[in-house]
Amino acid sequence: MDNNSKKNDIIRVTKLATMIFALIVITAIAIGWINVPYITYVIARKSDNFSLVIIYIAYYIGTVLAGTIVFNMYRLLDNLSNNNVFVKKNISYMNIMSGCCLAIAIVCLSIAFVWTGTVYVAVVGIFMSLVVKCVASVMEKAIEMKSELDLTV
Numbered sequence: 001m002d003n004n005s006k007k008n009d010i011i012r013v014t015k016l017a018t019m020i021f022a023l024i025v026i027t028a029i030a031i032g033w034i035n036v037p038y039i040t041y042v043i044a045r046k047s048d049n050f051s052l053v054i055i056y057i058a059y060y061i062g063t064v065l066a067g068t069i070v071f072n073m074y075r076l077l078d079n080l081s082n083n084n085v086f087v088k089k090n091i092s093y094m095n096i097m098s099g100c101c102l103a104i105a106i107v108c109l110s111i112a113f114v115w116t117g118t119v120y121v122a123v124v125g126i127f128m129s130l131v132v133k134c135v136a137s138v139m140e141k142a143i144e145m146k147s148e149l150d151l152t153v
Contacts, residue, residue: 011081018074025067032059044115051114058111058118065100065107072096086143094136101129 028035036059040052076093079085105125108118 008081011077015074015077015081018070018077022067022070022074025063025070029060029063029067032056032063035059039115044117046114054111054114058107061107062104065104069097069100072100086139086146088143091136091140091143094132094139098129098132098136101125101132105129 036056037052039059040046040055044051044055046052046055072093076090076097079087079090079093084090102125105122108122108125112119112122
């Protein structure tokens with residue numbers, strides 16, 4: 001098996017995993033009416049309607065943002081599988097994913113007064129936002145260097 005075939009297999013498996021995550025997000029949105037009361041009453045140990053409403057809002061905002069991340073990740077992987085690596089659109093996809101990670105972190109921090117367990121998710125969201133933003137910055141620099149190299153040849 002040659003190196004190019006291995007890379008295509010990795011991208012193919014990653015795209016499959018992304019589709020599985022898309023199904024998980026869609027399922028999470030569809031059964032939120034079951035998940036949120038469980039999260040509120042059992043996990044967060046809250047019994048008031050205010051907490052329930054706040055967690056409902058955060059849950060659905062978070063799942064939509066997660067869906068946006070998965071969608072943009074699939075588009076990025078699709079570009080990579082078509083050998084469109086050094087294109088500005090990939091930077092755009094990564095910036096959207098980074099912004100969504102940060103937005104999830106903000107949502108989690110904003111409901112920490114209801115359920116302190118969301119602080120951990122917020123920290124992970126901030127960290128992931130930074131990682132994706134760094135990769136996007138490296139990609140942007142690589143695109144600039146490639147275009148300069150193309151001009152000199």
